[in-house]
Amino acid sequence: MPLSEYEQRVLEQMERQLSSDDPRLANTLKHRGRRSVGRYVAAGLGAVVGLLMLVFGTAESMPVLGVIGFVVMFAAVAFAFANPHSHEGPQGVVEEDGTVRPAGPGASAKGARAPRSGKQPKAHKPGFMDRLEERWDHRREDGR
Known part of the structure; x- marks a missing residue:
């Protein structure tokens, strides 16, 4: 609809x-x-291989192989759900989707600029949650 x-x-x-x-x-x-399908396919194959190692290690009384299989399964699932890492290229940080954002002495690892000395930070603009809290407080005060 x-x-x-x-x-x-x-x-x-x-x-x-x-x-x-x-x-x-x-x-x-x-x-x-927006993760690539290949990431999930690789993680699925890793989980299947780890499961097979775990089952085979248990069936053949090889606990070391079973533990390794469990670790492989865990790593595969963690890989599937982890945030993809970006890497820094000559022009800046290259994200997984191919976009490049500048990196340099003024940029932190997350892409936000470090505060410069001598400049005042911007005044905090009340956000959505701040306004909701204010409205809630007003309602509680009016009810008293």
């Missing part, structure tokens, strides 16, 4: 609000789940 025009406008407004309040969270949610 498609959304009505009103619901689409409200959803777009919420998305814009989230992007302005917490851009890092919005970026994380936007790019979440």
Whole structure:
């Protein structure tokens, strides 16, 4: 069932609000789940190989092989659900999707700039949760 025009406008407004309040969270949610299929295939094969090693080690009374099989299975599942790492190239940090963001003395590992001395940080703009907390406090005060 498609959304009505009103619901689409409200959803777009919420998305814009989230992007302005917490851009890092919005970026994380936007790019979440975009892992390559090959990553899951490799992890699945690793889990199957680990399971076979575990079963074979148990059947043949070889506990070391069983432990190694369990470790292989665990590593495969961890690989499937772990965040892919980016690597730094000559122009900057190359993300998994191929985008390049600059890296240098002013950029941290996460891509955010380090605070520069002499400049004041921006004033904290109240976000969505701050406004909800204020509204809740006002309601509680009015009820007393």
